[in-house]
Amino acid sequence: MPTFYVSDEIHTDVLAELQTLGLVHLGYGPDAVRYDDVRDDIDAVLLRAERFDREKIDASPRLRIIARHGVGTDNVDIDAATDADIWVTTTPGSNSRAVAEHVFALLLSLARRVPYGTAQTTSGQWAAAKPHMNGFELHGRTLGLLGFGNIARMVATIAQGFGMHVLVHDPFVQDSAIQAAGAAPATVDEVIAGSDVLSLHMPLTEQTAQIIDADALARMKPGSVLINTSRGGLIDEPALAQSLQNGQLGGAGLDVLEGESVDMKDPIAHSKIQIADVPNLIVTPHVAGQSKEAFLAAGTGALQAIRQALAGQRPEHAVNTITACAPA
Incomplete structure (x- = not known):
């Protein structure tokens, strides 16, 4: 046995x-x-x-x-x-569909300031919170996808349902396949600079490690949103924290942290940033695929x-x- x-x-x-x-x-x-x-x-x-x-x-x-x-x-x-x-x-x-839907759970929470509104309302600040709850709609915005595997393709389909435009960079996918999915092929720089929302869907390799560094964050649209449900090591976390603190980035939603490479069960203990001190940052504990x-x-x-x-x-x-x- x-x-x-x-x-x-x-x-x-x-x-x-x-x-x-x-x-x-x-x-x-x-x-x-x-x-x-x-x-x-x-x-x-x-x-x-x-x-x-x-x-x-x-x-x-x-x-x-x-x-x-x-x-x-x-x-x-x-x-x-x-x-x-x-x-x-x-x-x-x-878990492809679960992860794709979680991208929008994070995105909509940031776009409509759901965590802030909930915290203010539960603390009795109903009226005081309302003037600060003017979020943004997804319709007409541009979603950028770095990587175009199964999950990213589902994200693109959902985004199109919201009326979003989709830019895609994936060196392993032909432009014709990207266009057939209703998206526009683009370079890495074009995706980073041209997106209102940037979502990462690539493996962590020597080539992709910290692909979103301080320089990339500086090239993103002011007030744009970054979503990562892939691997924590794709982002320079201290640079991300600084970008959120100085207002260059409008928000970030992370389901993965760089510290998972040290301890997958307690990455916060190995984090290079104090998550609670970073404004407009939503972090979930690597549960995007956990429907x-x-x-x-x-x-x-x-x-x-x-x-x-x-x-x-x-x-x-x-x-x-x-x-x-x-x-x-």
Whole structure:
């Protein structure tokens, strides 16, 4: 009977099904166990936020698969997993719509000053708050997208429903495909300088790290809004804070922080800015893809990959290739 480790909370239906397949150790909740305490027995990991580096992987003699609950692999040493003949999988598309909708949850909250209005009203300042609640409409504004994968395409569709114009830069997508989606292809500089709202949808690489730095922020339209539901390292956070404090930027909505590269479970402790002191900044705790529907889809996809790997098959959506492929 195989033994499983689940790093963080998953959908109850997925957990119940996993428990029918073998023994499950949970890395969360009142009976949480540390992975290092059970690693000798683990055949498969269903992974969310916990970091799996080479040391942890090399110390896992039975481990066959690390099934990511989501699309990112920033917290997994893929080379180490490949060297150890351990599959790494993701669940692409499982949370695309949830993330796309969260972009607009952040954007509309900033555009209509929802957090300010709520705070003032709940503190008894109903009348005093009203003169400061003149936000802006999305209709007729320009949305810029850096990256044009599945999520960004859904964002573009939603934006067009609001009557927004859409500019797109993605070096891996042909201009004809961007135009077919009703958007206009543009250079990075044109997107940054020409957008009322700039939304980031790209992976974190050496080329994209801090692509939104002090210079890029200075080139954005005065009063414009920045949204990031992708990876925290895409933005120079101290420069962003300064841009918000001096009024160059009208607002920012972040679902990801740079500190997640140090500690995905407590990035605020490693933040280079004091979030509470930055005006017009909304931060959510990396939950853009965490709708009920997406939660179930991601868990189901990860569970399917585990079933396939333990049956000696190549799991769907594997991000690496291994040499050993025998049933557990």
